Amino acid sequence: MESQALWLTLRLAATTTIILLAVAIPLAWWISSGRGPARAFTQAILALPLVLPPTVIGFYLLVGLGPLTFAGRAIIHILGHPLAFSFAGLVVGSVLYSAPFAIMPLVAGFQAIGPEYVEAASLLGASPVRSFFDITLPLAKPAVLSAIVLVFLHTVGEFGVVLMLGGNIPGVTQTLSISLFDQVQDGNYTAANHTALLLIAFAVAGLAIVYARRPWRQFA
Numbered sequence: 001m002e003s004q005a006l007w008l009t010l011r012l013a014a015t016t017t018i019i020l021l022a023v024a025i026p027l028a029w030w031i032s033s034g035r036g037p038a039r040a041f042t043q044a045i046l047a048l049p050l051v052l053p054p055t056v057i058g059f060y061l062l063v064g065l066g067p068l069t070f071a072g073r074a075i076i077h078i079l080g081h082p083l084a085f086s087f088a089g090l091v092v093g094s095v096l097y098s099a100p101f102a103i104m105p106l107v108a109g110f111q112a113i114g115p116e117y118v119e120a121a122s123l124l125g126a127s128p129v130r131s132f133f134d135i136t137l138p139l140a141k142p143a144v145l146s147a148i149v150l151v152f153l154h155t156v157g158e159f160g161v162v163l164m165l166g167g168n169i170p171g172v173t174q175t176l177s178i179s180l181f182d183q184v185q186d187g188n189y190t191a192a193n194h195t196a197l198l199l200i201a202f203a204v205a206g207l208a209i210v211y212a213r214r215p216w217r218q219f220a
Helices: 003-032 037-046 054-064 070-079 087-111 115-123 128-139 141-156 160-166 176-185 189-212 214-218
Strands: none
Touching (some): 003 128, 003 176, 054 087, 087 141, 115 128, 160 176, 176 189
């Protein structure tokens, strides 16, 4: 197992989790606050990574972030290089690919909160924003923690999107899953076993945290 791949994987997972949580919390709050075609369509788009092959998502991200599109050319002009085959590109792909694992538990958590709490806060003069931070978000802590764990673990185990968008550059885009693939290709099954066991350990530890807390069962 290469320490570079481990460090890069943990850095990618942590960065993705922080960014996605900041985006997913207000988005999930909006989705859970009502019904309508706009919310349904948004949920459908965000859930696409659950049903599409990761190579499909990786392919379109590779094309979209490259010089063949206006957005890709604008990024290259600003940064001086394309996002593909870079750590920043991996972050973009990971955020999009792991979005359902943040949105779904958060939406379920917000919807599980009884409206009487928010109504009581409103009667006491609390604004919607203050009511969210003082009432809704604290009550949804189990869902927030669940989203954090699931996004982190899902990013650690990514393969298809990472391979399509980032390639296999040691120290730059080679994550643990890519390193495992290389070890198997080279016939180094001892090293592959160590890497696979580490990935399994991450998954078991994270899921144990999720299921260890009784209130989380409604979001799992």
